[in-house]
Amino acid sequence: MSRFLSKKHASLVPYVPGEQPRDMQYVKLNTNESPYPPSPAVIAAAAAEAGRMNLYCDPECTELRKKAAALYGVRPENILPVNGSDEILYLAFLAFGDEDHPIAFPDISYGFYPVYADLLHIPAHVVPLKKDLSIDPADYRGLNETIVLANPNAPTGRALSPEEVESIVASDPDRVVVIDEAYIDFGGVSCVPLIEKYENLLVTQTFSKSRSLAGGRLGFGIGCESLIRDLTTLKYSVNPYNVNRMTQAAGCAAIDDNDYYMENARTIIETREYTARALEELGFTVLPSKANFLFAESPAISGADLYAALKQRGVLVRHFAKDRIDNFTRITVGTREQMDILLDNIRAILNDKGGSPA
Numbered sequence: 001m002s003r004f005l006s007k008k009h010a011s012l013v014p015y016v017p018g019e020q021p022r023d024m025q026y027v028k029l030n031t032n033e034s035p036y037p038p039s040p041a042v043i044a045a046a047a048a049e050a051g052r053m054n055l056y057c058d059p060e061c062t063e064l065r066k067k068a069a070a071l072y073g074v075r076p077e078n079i080l081p082v083n084g085s086d087e088i089l090y091l092a093f094l095a096f097g098d099e100d101h102p103i104a105f106p107d108i109s110y111g112f113y114p115v116y117a118d119l120l121h122i123p124a125h126v127v128p129l130k131k132d133l134s135i136d137p138a139d140y141r142g143l144n145e146t147i148v149l150a151n152p153n154a155p156t157g158r159a160l161s162p163e164e165v166e167s168i169v170a171s172d173p174d175r176v177v178v179i180d181e182a183y184i185d186f187g188g189v190s191c192v193p194l195i196e197k198y199e200n201l202l203v204t205q206t207f208s209k210s211r212s213l214a215g216g217r218l219g220f221g222i223g224c225e226s227l228i229r230d231l232t233t234l235k236y237s238v239n240p241y242n243v244n245r246m247t248q249a250a251g252c253a254a255i256d257d258n259d260y261y262m263e264n265a266r267t268i269i270e271t272r273e274y275t276a277r278a279l280e281e282l283g284f285t286v287l288p289s290k291a292n293f294l295f296a297e298s299p300a301i302s303g304a305d306l307y308a309a310l311k312q313r314g315v316l317v318r319h320f321a322k323d324r325i326d327n328f329t330r331i332t333v334g335t336r337e338q339m340d341i342l343l344d345n346i347r348a349i350l351n352d353k354g355g356s357p358a
């Protein structure tokens, strides 16, 4: 720490992104990216914009907002495009929390929530998940606090129904509920239609997962017009040109090619179910996932050991050294071929340990 850093950041513990190693070619199943490339039209659209990088991009993202509004069945005034959904989450914490207004979220969820709370000096109300690692909606009803829930949750993959979410949103109309739908396209049911009914609901989405644009950085906040206006004021107070011109063009083309991406999402769901069954046959307990990852544990090997052994064999998964989930590993669902490599390696690791794989 330099002697110049403001004291208010002295104890900040930053978010740790998943590894992006460069030492060798891994089967990369650790950061929930899509295994499928962007569609050819998306690549062409981004490339065509590259030659205009000397000019600022459209700060209003006019075309993109129009197309995204049609995709989500809302009006352009209900949408704020952002630099990955991390940015809309940051803006939401900035907008709806402060020293006197805590933000509630689960003890096991997306690791950025506590970091934003810490950064912005917002008291965090950390609510434990149930024993089976599911969210109990009753814990959040009538809390009188801003609430952030990932649905499906990460890293568990478990999802709430829109009815359960609605029961939380309706229970306290004076507090904002943020529903982080980063993984919604892999089997969950979106709460976007509820924004027409509830002015205290903000839904966040991303093109990082189901639309193969993790490196392009594109996300959206979706909510009633006044919420979006607040968030837009903050965006213009932080970074007006937050979505660069290549990404705006790529996002528009991705929406035009929505069928390609939804087909890929269906394939990922099938591959997820195939992998879950195979892991269960190997003795793993696998949480029911509505996301593009699986959260699994084995009585034969610890989460940390499985992560390390897989890495040594060139397969990257994610392990969280955290209470209650220390024995689990989170495995991104890649292609069928990648999952077969994963499964072969797990079989070999369990054999080496003298476990009892099939």
Ligand code: PMP
Residues within 6 Å of the ligand: 083, 084, 085, 086, 087, 110, 150, 153, 154, 180, 182, 205, 206, 207, 208, 214, 218, 219
């Ligand atoms: N929410 C959740 C639950 C996530 O897992 C992630 C991905 N790390 C994000 C939001 C942010 O994704 P992005 O900024 O790439 O849209």
